[in-house]
Amino acid sequence: MADLLLGQTLAFDGNPMTDGPGVARHDRTGAILIRDGRIADMGDGDTLRQRHPQARVTDYGRALISAGFVDAHAHYPQTAIIASWGKRLIDWLNSYTFPEEMRFSDPAYAADIATRYFDLTLANGTTTVCSYGTIHPESVDAYFTEAQRRGLCAFAGKTCMDRDTAPGGLRDSAQSAYDDSKRLLERWHGQDRLSYVITPRFSPTSTPEQLQALGALWAEHPDCLMQTHLSEQTDEIAWVKSLYPTARDYLDTYESHGLLGHGGLYGHAIHLEPREVDRLREVDASLIHCPTSNTFIGSGLFDMDGLTRAGHRVGLATDTGGGSSFSMLRTMAAAYEVAQLRHRALHPAELWWLATAGSARSLLADHRIGNLAAGMEADIAVIDLASTPAIAQRANRAGDIWEAIFPTIMMGDDRAIRAVWAGGREVTLSGRGPYKNPTL
Structure with a gap:
């Protein structure tokens, strides 16, 4: 009926x-x-x-x-540590994120958090999320199993980290990242309403060899999205420069390894160089604005006006648990406040579009959600x-x-x-x- x-x-x-x-x-x-x-x-x-x-x-x-609202960048494994006090990005990862993510080697724990996460997002009107998992394939299986059970449109991928900047309990390798990601992709991508996303966490936690392997996987499966982080904080950018001294800029650490293109989702993208802005627009990549996270962790103010005027695809996201709310309403409010600090009053129509059709467009899914x-x-x-x-x-x-x-x-x-x-x-x-x- x-x-x-x-x-x-x-x-x-x-x-x-x-x-x-x-x-x-x-x-x-x-x-x-x-x-x-x-x-x-x-x-x-x-x-x-x-x-x-x-x-x-x-x-x-x-x-x-x-x-329904579309959350274009989240970390469902950080559900239990949302609203943890203080610190900058790198300290926050080491103090809260990495210890919590180690727990996701346990399939039962991953399943419990996945259930809790979708309870919370649906209660806030969010019907689609694009999430990072952990390095554990079990985290992706738990997320997709629960999303499939509920009939949801969902995007996710195994987070890949092989550099010794990540704790020993959260490192894979270039080969295992490729193998695990490919196996998960073949299992889940295109099943019901599910889409696999190739997911290097960010350049500081991946070796060039791992980035190259994931770039090769994306080239083999161009119908998949690829998600990572870009230029969230100034000290993060300095860290990237120290680890990749020959790179032209932060974006080049992805570009030189096959991880820049249409269907790429670049979270935060606050402190961009002019070359980065031009290249991201040239390939029609997606920039994902995470305003509650950017203010909570003190990252900076996303240039919504300048980037949208330049023709960039922009999505909106909670970035839980670095973001301080599961609600896309609260995320819209934070986007409005951040834009005001950059002297641009976003209209309610713009905010609502960003949280629905705009985020769907950033996921290349606006033809269906x-x-x-x-x-x-x-x-x-x-x-x-x-x-x-x-x-x-x-x-x-x-x-x-x-x-x-x-x-x-x-x-x-x-x-x-x-x-x-x-x-x-x-x-x-x-x-x-x-x-x-x-x-x-």
Whole structure:
């Protein structure tokens, strides 16, 4: 049976970052019809009721029906250490990240965290995530197994690190990184709604031999994405220069080993050299903005205005657990704040597009997720625009849809998520636990 969802609908006919907010399409009395996991029809609610009289109707009233959020860069193995205190990137990795990631050699632990992670992301309206695993193949198996069980569109890859800058318990080798990644790719890529992503963590934790091996694997499987980190912090860039003294710049450590191209996802990309900006645009790579992480760890301010004006693909991401929230609403708010510090006020249409269609575009998946349109996969978040008294009293004064949405962007959390649909099925949002309260 088909499902007919009624409420306010929001879709995009273009990119508001370049074409302006007018490309957003809002219908106060809209509807979407879901059949066989896809959006089969969309339009005015009364019209669709008459057109599809046998459909099962769910009326969400004044709630906003949107594409589900797309998180283009995350580390699901860091779920349990999110919001750990202080430190710069390198110290943070050594103090929190690496010790936690060592635990993922245990398949049971990896499965438990994967379950917890998807509980938390779905509760926040996120229907697609592109995540790093750990060096352990078990971490990728756990993630994809849980995503597949829930019918999710999901991207991930085994994180590869073979340089002695990583702890002994978290190092593979150039050959095992290639072999493990290829084996996982052959097992998971293209299964149901799953996509494998070739994943060197970043240049400081990989030898040139490992980067070369992963570049060769990407050349063999160009339909896969490749994800890594780039120019997150100034001391990280200095570290890269010391390890790769003949490289022209940070990007060159990837470029010279076959790891620069269309379908490359470069997380952070804050402190870019002019050559790097030009080459990334030339190959049509994707830059992934992680604003809560960038402010939490003190990395810097992403140049959203300059890079989008130059024509770069830009996605938006939580970067959990370096990022301090699982919520793409909070991530939109942080993106707005970071842009303000660079003297650019992002419009609510731009923010919402970045968290949905824009992030899908960065994953080369905007033909199937990230928007509401006939034929798209039915991943949907239903947003209560009056989820708390503070938000409601502001939204009640709204003169248009953007004034109604913006308070939820700036102050919303998982309480704003009224319902989630993934692959055409409604998700049970049970997942805010059970987790034990801390003993103080």
